[in-house]
Amino acid sequence: MSDTPNNLDELRQRIDQLDDNILRLISDRARCAKQVADIKTKDDPGTVFYRPEREAQVLRRIMALNDGPLDDEEMARLFREIMSACLALEQPVKVAYLGPEGTFTQQAALKHFGHSAVSMPMAAIDDVFREVEAGAANYGVVPVENSTEGVVNHTLDSFMDSAMQIDGEVVLRIHHHLLVSSNTLKDKVSRIYSHPQSFAQCRKWLDAHYPHAERVAVASNAEAAKLVKTEWHSAAIAGDMAARLYGLEKIAEKIEDSPDNSTRFLIIGNHNVPMSGEDKTSIVVAMRNQPGALHELLEPFHRHQIDLTRLETRPSRTGVWNYVFFIDFKGHRDEPEVAAVLEEVRLRSAELKVLGSYPMGVL
Numbered sequence: 001m002s003d004t005p006n007n008l009d010e011l012r013q014r015i016d017q018l019d020d021n022i023l024r025l026i027s028d029r030a031r032c033a034k035q036v037a038d039i040k041t042k043d044d045p046g047t048v049f050y051r052p053e054r055e056a057q058v059l060r061r062i063m064a065l066n067d068g069p070l071d072d073e074e075m076a077r078l079f080r081e082i083m084s085a086c087l088a089l090e091q092p093v094k095v096a097y098l099g100p101e102g103t104f105t106q107q108a109a110l111k112h113f114g115h116s117a118v119s120m121p122m123a124a125i126d127d128v129f130r131e132v133e134a135g136a137a138n139y140g141v142v143p144v145e146n147s148t149e150g151v152v153n154h155t156l157d158s159f160m161d162s163a164m165q166i167d168g169e170v171v172l173r174i175h176h177h178l179l180v181s182s183n184t185l186k187d188k189v190s191r192i193y194s195h196p197q198s199f200a201q202c203r204k205w206l207d208a209h210y211p212h213a214e215r216v217a218v219a220s221n222a223e224a225a226k227l228v229k230t231e232w233h234s235a236a237i238a239g240d241m242a243a244r245l246y247g248l249e250k251i252a253e254k255i256e257d258s259p260d261n262s263t264r265f266l267i268i269g270n271h272n273v274p275m276s277g278e279d280k281t282s283i284v285v286a287m288r289n290q291p292g293a294l295h296e297l298l299e300p301f302h303r304h305q306i307d308l309t310r311l312e313t314r315p316s317r318t319g320v321w322n323y324v325f326f327i328d329f330k331g332h333r334d335e336p337e338v339a340a341v342l343e344e345v346r347l348r349s350a351e352l353k354v355l356g357s358y359p360m361g362v363l
Contacts (some may be wrong), residue, residue: 133164175254306337
C-alpha cells in the first residue's frame with residue numbers, strides 16, 4: 001500500500017509528458033495544414049480546401065493502425081476533431097443542415113465535419129439545397145433513409161430538380177429519449193411532441209407506457225423539445241443533443257422499438273469527388289415505359305458484378321404512371337468497370353443522371 005502514492009505520482013508525471021507530446025504534435029500538424037493552405041492558395045486562389053476522399057483515407061488509415069485500448073471509432077472521432085480544427089485554420093467549412101438546432105441532422109453534420117465547422121440550420125430540405133446552390137454554404141446535410149421507416153422522399157425529389165452532387169454520406173445511430181422540463185409534472189404527462197418519424201420509430205414503447213397520451217406531430221424533434229419548456233403536462237421525444245441544448249431531463253432512455261435504429265444522411269456539394277479507394281455511386285435513371293424495363297436497367301450491373309446497395313422508385317415529374325429509379329452501388333464512376341456500366345445504362349435509358357461518387361461512410 002505504501003507504494004501506491006509514488007506509483008500514482010509516476011503515472012501522473014507520465015501522463016503529463018504524454019500530454020506535452022500530444023500538444024506539440026497537434027500544433028505541428030496544424031502548422032503543416034496551414035502550409036498546405038498557403039501552397040494551395042498560391043497555386044489557385046479559388047481552391048477547395050476540404051477534400052472528402054483525403055479525409056476518408058486518413059480516418060481509414062487511423063482505424064487500421066489503431067491497436068486499442070480505445071476502439072477504432074472512438075479513435076477516428078478524435079482525429080476527426082483534430083482534422084476539423086486544422087481545416088478551420090485553412091478555411092472554415094460552412095454546412096447547411098435541416099434544422100432547427102438540436103436535430104439529428106445537425107448531429108450528423110458535426111459527426112461528419114467536426115465541431116469546428118460552421119453549422120447553419122435551415123427550415124426545410126429545399127432550403128438546404130438552395131443554400132448550397134447559391135454558394136452561401138459549402139456543403140449541406142440532408143436525411144435520405146431510416147433503417148426502420150425507409151426512404152425520405154423529399155430528399156430524393158429534391159435531387160430530381162437540382163444540380164447538386166453527393167459528396168459523402170454519414171450513418172447515425174438514432175437513440176430516442178422521453179424528455180421533460182423542470183416544470184413538468186412527470187406523473188401528469190398527457191401530451192407528447194415529436195417528429196412523425198420518431199413517433200413511428202417508438203410506437204410500441206408509447207403504446208405500452210403512454211397509451212392515452214396525445215401524440216402531437218411537429219416539424220422536428222428540436223421543436224418538440226422547445227415546446228416542452230413552456231408546458232407542465234407535456235413531454236418530447238428527442239435525442240441527446242436536443243436534451244443538452246434545451247436543458248431537458250431524460251425520464252426514459254433509448255425508447256426506440258428497434259435497437260439498431262439508424263438514419264443515413266447525404267452530404268451535398270458542388271464538386272466531383274476523386275476516388276478514395278472505398279466508394280459508392282448514386283444515380284437516378286428514367287426508363288422508357290415498356291415491358292422488362294427494370295430487368296434491362298439492372299442487367300449490366302449483374303453482368304459486371306457491381307454490388308447494388310439500394311434501389312428506390314419514385315413517380316416521374318414528366319408523365320403519368322412513369323417512374324424513375326434511384327440506385328446506389330459500390331464503386332466510383334472513374335473506375336473502368338463502373339464507367340462501362342454507366343455507359344450501357346445511358347444507352348438503354350431515357351435519361352441518366354449521376355448524382356455523385358463519394359467515399360463510403362467511415363464513421
